[in-house]
Amino acid sequence: MPVKKKIVSTETENQKIVPAEVSGTDKQEIKCIADAMLDKKASFVCSLDLRSTGTAICDYFVICNADSTTQVMAIADNVEEMMHTKCNRKINRMQGKENAFWVIIDYGNIVVHIFQTEYRQFYRLEDLWADAEKTTYQD
Numbered sequence: 004m005p006v007k008k009k010i011v012s013t014e015t016e017n018q019k020i021v022p023a024e025v026s027g028t029d030k031q032e033i034k035c036i037a038d039a040m041l042d043k044k045a046s047f048v049c050s051l052d053l054r055s056t057g058t059a060i061c062d063y064f065v066i067c068n069a070d071s072t073t074q075v076m077a078i079a080d081n082v083e084e085m086m087h088t089k090c091n092r093k094i095n096r097m098q099g100k101e102n103a104f105w106v107i108i109d110y111g112n113i114v115v116h117i118f119q120t121e122y123r124q125f126y127r128l129e130d131l132w133a134d135a136e137k138t139t140y141q142d
Contacts, residue, residue, distance in 0.1 A: 039085035072103035
């Protein structure tokens, strides 16, 4: 006898999760983070708007990579400093500075991921969150 699977959905056919407009504050903070990353020569800087996915624990990811642990640390320090001085935001939590392979900085609604290049290629966060709207940043 075949097994019947029940499909559970949080959306009805006529209802879709639509994100609200990005607030000016969010735009400023994401731009501040991206600029701080680019100031330290981060590669492939992007942000993901996770609000429409309905499953994320934050509203945005800002992601970049660097080729060395020294550069990862420099980027993390610059993001922390610029967010504090320009946006008056302090870090809720930070993880990964002890080895600098992947530093995660939690600002509540925004989570920053700073990878060493090989780890970004391995974890492929953009592929995991492929439904999210992606914005790229360049110098």
